[in-house]
Amino acid sequence: MQRSVLLVCLVCLCTAVASCGPTYTNATVTGKLLIDGQPAPRGVKIIFAPQEKGSSQSYGYTNDAGEYRLRFNAQNIGANAGENLVSIGVEMQFDDQGNPYLPEDLKKIRTGLPDNVSFHSTLVKTVTKGPNTIDLDVVLESKKR
Numbered sequence: 001m002q003r004s005v006l007l008v009c010l011v012c013l014c015t016a017v018a019s020c021g022p023t024y025t026n027a028t029v030t031g032k033l034l035i036d037g038q039p040a041p042r043g044v045k046i047i048f049a050p051q052e053k054g055s056s057q058s059y060g061y062t063n064d065a066g067e068y069r070l071r072f073n074a075q076n077i078g079a080n081a082g083e084n085l086v087s088i089g090v091e092m093q094f095d096d097q098g099n100p101y102l103p104e105d106l107k108k109i110r111t112g113l114p115d116n117v118s119f120h121s122t123l124v125k126t127v128t129k130g131p132n133t134i135d136l137d138v139v140l141e142s143k144k145r
Contacts, residue, residue: 027127029070029079031134039066041105045091048084055080081129087121112140
């Protein structure tokens with residue numbers, strides 16, 4: 001009897017722990033980011049934030065060809081299926097002494113990104129289960145004038 005109660009408690013605890021934490025789906029997202037019609041430089045960050053409450057956001061960084069691949073974290077590649085609010089940004093970098101800096105190409109992007117794809121993004125993309133290719137094209141504020 002005591003063993004049965006202990007086993008039931010252990011199963012309940014394992015179930016509770018397994019249901020906590022981030023939720024992942026079997027969707028993947030790759031794409032290319034163009035800025036002013038040209039491939040984005042290495043280091044531009046793309047974030048997909050699911051509209052569904054409780055779902056984990058994904059992020060990726062552009063490579064030298066402007067291509068990105070979304071991941072939940074360092075270990076898990078992918079994105080959550082459904083409607084996602086997309087934002088684009090450039091994170092400050094630091095040199096060996098801890099001083100902030102940005103290469104000129106990234107500085108231009110950081111200061112020129114329109115609000116509707118950065119701080120107050122209104123860009124929504126749909127991710128479906130399975131592989132997705134979602135290309136993005138952004139015109140910097142300085143080019144719109």
